[in-house]
Amino acid sequence: RDRPLRAVYAASVQLRAPASARSTMAHEILSTVKVAGGTLRRVKHASSSTKTDMIFAIYTPGAAVEPPEGWPVIYWLSGLTCDDTNFSNKAGAFATAAAERVALVMPDTSPRGDGVEEGDGWDIGTGAGFYCDATAAPWSAHYKMRSYVVDELPALVVKSFNVSATAKSISGHSMGGHGALTVAMSTGAYVSVSAFAPICHPTKCPWGDKAFTSYLGSTAAGAAFDATELMLAKGPFPALGEILVDQGDADGFLEKQLLPQDLVAACEAKGQPLRLRTQKGYDHSYHFIATFVADHVAFHATRLREAAVAAAEAEQKIAKLTPPTPAAAGAVAGQPIKCKAMVAWKAKEPLKLETILVAPPRAGEVRVKVVANALCHTDVYTWSGQDPEGLFPSILGHEAGCIVESVGPGVTSVEVGDHVVPGYTPQCSQTTCIFCCSPKTNLCPRIRGSQGKGVMPDGTSRFSLEDGTEIFHFMGCSTFSEYSVLAEISCAKISPAMPLYKASLFGCGVSTGLGAVLNTTKVTPGSSVAVFGLGAVGLAVIQGAKMVGATKIIAIDVNPKKFDAARALGATDCVNPMDSKEAIQKRIVNMTQWGVDFSYDCTGNVEVMRAALECAHRGWGMSCVIGVAASGKEISTRPFQLVTGRKWVGTAFGGWKTRTDVPKLIDQHLAGKLPIDHYISHTLQGVDKTNEAIHILESGECLRCVVIY
Numbered sequence: 001r002d003r004p005l006r007a008v009y010a011a012s013v014q015l016r017a018p019a020s021a022r023s024t025m026a027h028e029i030l031s032t033v034k035v036a037g038g039t040l041r042r043v044k045h046a047s048s049s050t051k052t053d054m055i056f057a058i059y060t061p062g063a064a065v066e067p068p069e070g071w072p073v074i075y076w077l078s079g080l081t082c083d084d085t086n087f088s089n090k091a092g093a094f095a096t097a098a099a100e101r102v103a104l105v106m107p108d109t110s111p112r113g114d115g116v117e118e119g120d121g122w123d124i125g126t127g128a129g130f131y132c133d134a135t136a137a138p139w140s141a142h143y144k145m146r147s148y149v150v151d152e153l154p155a156l157v158v159k160s161f162n163v164s165a166t167a168k169s170i171s172g173h174s175m176g177g178h179g180a181l182t183v184a185m186s187t188g189a190y191v192s193v194s195a196f197a198p199i200c201h202p203t204k205c206p207w208g209d210k211a212f213t214s215y216l217g218s219t220a221a222g223a224a225f226d227a228t229e230l231m232l233a234k235g236p237f238p239a240l241g242e243i244l245v246d247q248g249d250a251d252g253f254l255e256k257q258l259l260p261q262d263l264v265a266a267c268e269a270k271g272q273p274l275r276l277r278t279q280k281g282y283d284h285s286y287h288f289i290a291t292f293v294a295d296h297v298a299f300h301a302t303r304l305r306e307a308a309v310a311a312a313e314a315e316q317k318i319a320k321l322t323p324p325t326p327a328a329a330g331a332v333a334g335q336p337i338k339c340k341a342m343v344a345w346k347a348k349e350p351l352k353l354e355t356i357l358v359a360p361p362r363a364g365e366v367r368v369k370v371v372a373n374a375l376c377h378t379d380v381y382t383w384s385g386q387d388p389e390g391l392f393p394s395i396l397g398h399e400a401g402c403i404v405e406s407v408g409p410g411v412t413s414v415e416v417g418d419h420v421v422p423g424y425t426p427q428c429s430q431t432t433c434i435f436c437c438s439p440k441t442n443l444c445p446r447i448r449g450s451q452g453k454g455v456m457p458d459g460t461s462r463f464s465l466e467d468g469t470e471i472f473h474f475m476g477c478s479t480f481s482e483y484s485v486l487a488e489i490s491c492a493k494i495s496p497a498m499p500l501y502k503a504s505l506f507g508c509g510v511s512t513g514l515g516a517v518l519n520t521t522k523v524t525p526g527s528s529v530a531v532f533g534l535g536a537v538g539l540a541v542i543q544g545a546k547m548v549g550a551t552k553i554i555a556i557d558v559n560p561k562k563f564d565a566a567r568a569l570g571a572t573d574c575v576n577p578m579d580s581k582e583a584i585q586k587r588i589v590n591m592t593q594w595g596v597d598f599s600y601d602c603t604g605n606v607e608v609m610r611a612a613l614e615c616a617h618r619g620w621g622m623s624c625v626i627g628v629a630a631s632g633k634e635i636s637t638r639p640f641q642l643v644t645g646r647k648w649v650g651t652a653f654g655g656w657k658t659r660t661d662v663p664k665l666i667d668q669h670l671a672g673k674l675p676i677d678h679y680i681s682h683t684l685q686g687v688d689k690t691n692e693a694i695h696i697l698e699s700g701e702c703l704r705c706v707v708i709y
Contacts (some may be wrong), residue, residue, distance in 0.1 A: 025156045026045060028045065031032075035059070036062075038153065040057060040088060043157060050145070053113060056105060060163075064678075069499055070162050072101070072308070074097070074297065076091075076172060078109050080128050081127045082127060083109060087507070095159075101160075101675065105163070107153055110143065116142050117139055125139075127177065129143055130178075130202075130211040131209075132224075133214035136214065136217065138219040139214060139215050150189070169304060171193065171251075174253075178199040180447055181193060181243070185227065185230045186224070186230060188239060192553075193244075196247075196296075197253070198258065198262050200227055201227050226268045242274065244296065248283050250369070250634060255286075322647075334360050338358075341481035342397075342481070348384055358483040359485065363488075365408040365456065366486050367405045368491075369483055370400050370402050371401050371618070373397050373687075374504040375706075376509050376693065378398065380392075382396060384394060386631055388389070388631040395471055395478040396456055398474065398475045398479060399508045401507075402421070405483065419498065421504070424493050425450075425491045426658060428446040442658070450468050451473075482687055489659070490492065495670060501683070507537075511653060513540025513541040515651065517544030517600075521598050524597075528550065528598070529599070531554070531600050534556075556570070556576075557576065560574070585611040589615055599624070601627050609635050624650065626651055681701070682702055683708060685708050
């Protein structure tokens with residue numbers, strides 16, 4: 001495929017216009033309800049398939065910023081007599097969907113309204129569309145449920161509700177289980193399929209015989225809508241992987257209507273993986289579904305994530321096989337690149353948008369296109385003039401997601417097109433480096449001297465204005481620029497499946513907070529924890545503490561607006577030091593009798609650092625300094641605090657080794673084990689919006705503002 005590198009860059013950003021900016025298909029919102037932190041809507045629209053009004057329900061998880069790539073989605077097909085409300089009101093699936101970050105779409109089971117044939121019983125006509133397209137009169141006028149579910153409904157929700165067109169799975173119950181199985185098998189459009197008590201062989205059961213004779217003219221015509229017959233005729237379906245089916249053994253319809261043994265036999269004959277879970281004592285009702293629905297949502301979410309990773313890796317592999325065309329960005333390899341950057345000329349002065357030249361990478365260096373940058377308090381700290389190593393003029397920024405544009409001589413660990421997260425803590429990995437070889441630290445000193453001086457390892461800068469004025473680097477990253485040059489040993493190569501606007505979060509704050517818990521202090525299950533400062537770093541500490549099983553997590557901040565986020569991540573107690581004249585360390589000790597097992601300063605305030613130490617448990621408490629104090633500040637405490645068993649430690653980047661560990665953290669997120677979406681509270685478009693991002697961060701209402709270039 002002829003894909004210039006510039007096109008690869010565009011695809012790799014994995015962004016599309018937000019829902020508010022995209023054209024939508026005509027629809028009416030009937031109701032909106034908040035549930036499990038997300039939004040459940042009932043929607044009505046005129047259907048071209050059924051030639052009636054149709055109603056469906058859609059649930060999307062809560063998010064300050066919706067995923068620009070669209071929500072992965074599970075379509076749910078309900079059973080006989082149901083409509084779009086049954087699953088919403090009875091299944092209890094929304095909390096799991098919110099946790100797994102997937103949307104749910106729940107259509108009606110048939111067309112309804114004036115002029116629509118209703119049928120002569122509960123198992124035909126209204127509420128019983130059977131997910132096929134009727135060809136026999138009078139049903140053929142409106143009963144086109146397969147076309148509606150497969151084509152029309154997905155097109156509407158993709159266009160109007162920020163749902164992915166490709167990251168989709170399908171499930172259902174009874175008649176809906178039959179629909180889910182047959183749609184998945186016959187279209188090849190779904191990543192995975194599952195079912196509760198499905199009608200597995202409808203051409204051999206009374207329900208199917210009645211439906212197919214009525215809708216299609218004969219039972220035999222229903223073979224194209226029969227999961228068992230489809231498996232025997234066209235199976236296996238390797239793209240679907242394992243099919244998950246739950247069946248209650250107390251189901252009154254099991255023997256005559258559902259016939260799961262027929263589907264099992266067909267799958268065995270064709271070599272299709274099928275996991276049939278027989279649930280002892282369960283019937284056909286929504287009580288059965290509600291008991292096991294979380295398993296199904298998690299099953300699909302896992303498969304959707306795995307498919308996204310595989311697709312991205314395949315896309316990147318293909319892109320790398322395609323040489324860049326002369327018009328591509330890669331054509332400037334070996335030459336300076338002219339681009340936009342926000343330059344800090346003086347402390348506390350607004351950054352200035354400049355056109356700069358970014359020189360090509362030299363030996364051991366990598367030039368990257370910066371796709372997105374998350375603003376960190378460390379950037380503001382240096383810009384404010386408090387950083388003793390702060391240099392001007394410079395290009396700040398160090399939390400970013402990037403794509404390798406070109407590499408210098410001797411670079412072997414990354415290549416053009418790779419996705420990387422810059423690391424302000426490099427990792428040379430040389431056998432002569434006692435720091436890289438030791439599991440005790442991540443503080444590789446190989447380029448520390450030049451990095452602190454604002455230059456590359458050879459002592460020179462890669463940034464200049466067109467008039468030749470040189471500009472300093474910052475933390476070895478300088479990502480407030482559309483392009484930057486990094487040392488190879490500062491590049492963490494990550495999975496291309498990770499959206500780069502989210503990957504930026506792992507460049508500093510979130511990783512630091514998690515690592516302080518997991519690496520530096522090694523919090524144990526059942527521990528008590530106190531966290532001072534509830535920015536992104538502090539919340540990541542709380543998240544990490546909850547992950548490892550801390551049972552008492554005290555969140556401390558002077559801004560009570562941050563407490564809801566802390567509680568959502570696992571805080572058991574929230575304390576505002578301004579609510580009492582009593583010293584905060586004494587308050588924490590009184591809450592815990594002897595103090596907390598682990599405490600963390602995430603503020604950079606030396607008085608808070610002291611308070612964090614002094615609320616640590618007598619005899620074994622450990623306090624970790626994470627926040628960076630202003631230039632010239634010193635910490636102090638009474639020596640007796642240490643004599644009585646407390647330990648004072650510090651951490652940089654949470655102890656993670658950049659090139660080894662950041663890719664692992666990314667993989668954990670892609671596997672659904674490390675959620676981070678909640679840290680993105682704002683997004684802006686364009687490097688020129690960086691000053692606005694600084695103002696947002698300083699407002700106290702922001703965790704991370706991601707600027708997408």
